[in-house]
Structures are given as structure tokens and as C-alpha cells.
Amino acid sequence: MNGSLHSSPNVVDIKLKRGSAGLGFNIVGGVDQQYVINDNGVYVSKIKEDGAAGLDGRLHEGDKILAINGAKLEDLTHQVIVDLFRAAGEDVELRVLKKFPNHANGPTGSQPEPKSSVSLLEILVAFAGVAAVCAFIYMRLPRKHF
Template sequence: MNGSLPSSPGVMDIELKRGPSGLGFNIVGGVDQQYVVNDNGIYVAKIKEDGAAALDGRLQEGDKILAINGVVLEELTHRAVVELFRTAGEDVKLRVLKKLSRHMNGPLGSRPEQESSMSSLGVLAVLAGAAAVVAFIFMRHHRKHF
């Protein structure tokens, strides 16, 4: 599974030096533990305070790790990736796809921006419908008393 990934927008190479507590971040994902629907990728779940990744500052929660020391992570299990990290040595080279800044909702921003406006429209429609029902009942109730 060794290979090279072409550079593209949002892709960054980061080299971290393993510290006393490792590289200083947790991962999620893999073919056996999909974190994002229809994506077997490995994602940064948590950056540990004062760890190597936090001190470097470039790796962020939600970033997708594409390769470790040139080993492409596509189609690997979570356990296989953990083992790659454990055996990666002191200087670890990561190829990372940075999360897009517009993705702020959900664990990794997997929800489109339009969803929140659509749900707001749905709430408004329900409220308008409820108001119409109340108005109908009110008008019908008053007609009976005349």
C-alpha cells in the first residue's frame, strides 16, 4: 500500500517529532470503523493539549490523515493505522487533507450548510400550520355561539 499521493488544494505535509506522550492526538475511522459516511478515511478526533501536534499547531481536529511516512492509509483498518503510528519512529511525516473551514456542524462538518436553513424553514412551516389549525378551530368555535 505504499504509494505517493498527488498534491492538491487543502493537502499539507506535516512532520512531527514524537514527544514523551507520543504525537499528541487521537484518531478515528478506518474501513472497519467508518467515521464519515461512505469514507473509510482516518481523521484527527482530538488534539491533546501540550502534545507534539498541539505545539506544532498545523494539525487540527477534523483533518483527514492521508498517509504516514509515505504509506497511504486508504482501505486500512483502524488497528492497522494505529500500528503504523506506533512503528513510525521518532520523526513522523503526515500527509493531511485539511478540513474546510465552512464545515462547522457535526463531528467533522459532514452536514451541508443548507441543512440548517432547511430545518429552520421546516420549523416555520410547522408553526404556520399550527397557527392555521388554531385559527380554524377558533373561527369554528365562535360560529357555533352566534
């Protein structure tokens, strides 16, 4: 790497303005908390929809943050990285290695579970409908009295 940050089409610079709730994303990684095996890098673990990053839309979960305001994040502990983010000021520039399509960061099998298209409310309504039909049929059956 010759001391320079990655220079590829997958590396982008993203400028964010810190909001009242911060930058609006969580990170994982560092030399003491490797997220990807044999990689001391820092990765975006969660984007808050209403935060600065979520509203901007360019930063995504799984992206690797290479630098903040020009400071490389290589070979640093997680706490040092967190401190750099906290001290970064209101206008923050991130150099980011975008997550490759179909590439999961983290341990094998860490793909997010697909979200169900059926809500709990829909299930309850369907169950109530089936119960009502069963009750109607039961009430209509002839009864024998002894």
C-alpha cells in the same frame, strides 16, 4: 486519483517529532470504523494541547490524514492504522488533507457546542451576591409581633 495522494492546496505535509506522550492526537476512522459516511479515511478527532501536534499548531481536529511516513492509509482497518502510527518512529511525516472551513466531518449535527463565556465561579459569585442583597432587605423589613 491514479494511485497518488491528493495534490491540492488543501494537502500539506506535516513533520512531527514524537514526544514522551506520543504525537499528541487521537484518530478515528478506517474501513471497519467509518467516521464519515462512505469514507474509509482517518481523521484527527482530538488534539492534546501540550502534545507534539498541539505545540506544532498545524494539525487540527477534523483534518484527514492521508499517509504516515509515505504509507497510504486508504482501505485499512483502524487497528492496522494504529499499528502504523505506533511503529512510525520518532520523526513522523504526515500527509494531511486540511478540513475545509464550515465543513464538519462525521455525522450531521456533530458540530462542537459553543463554549460559554460565563464560568461556574462567576455564576456562584453572582448567586451569592443576590442572596446577600435579599438577606439584607429581609433584615431591614419592619416586623409585626403578635
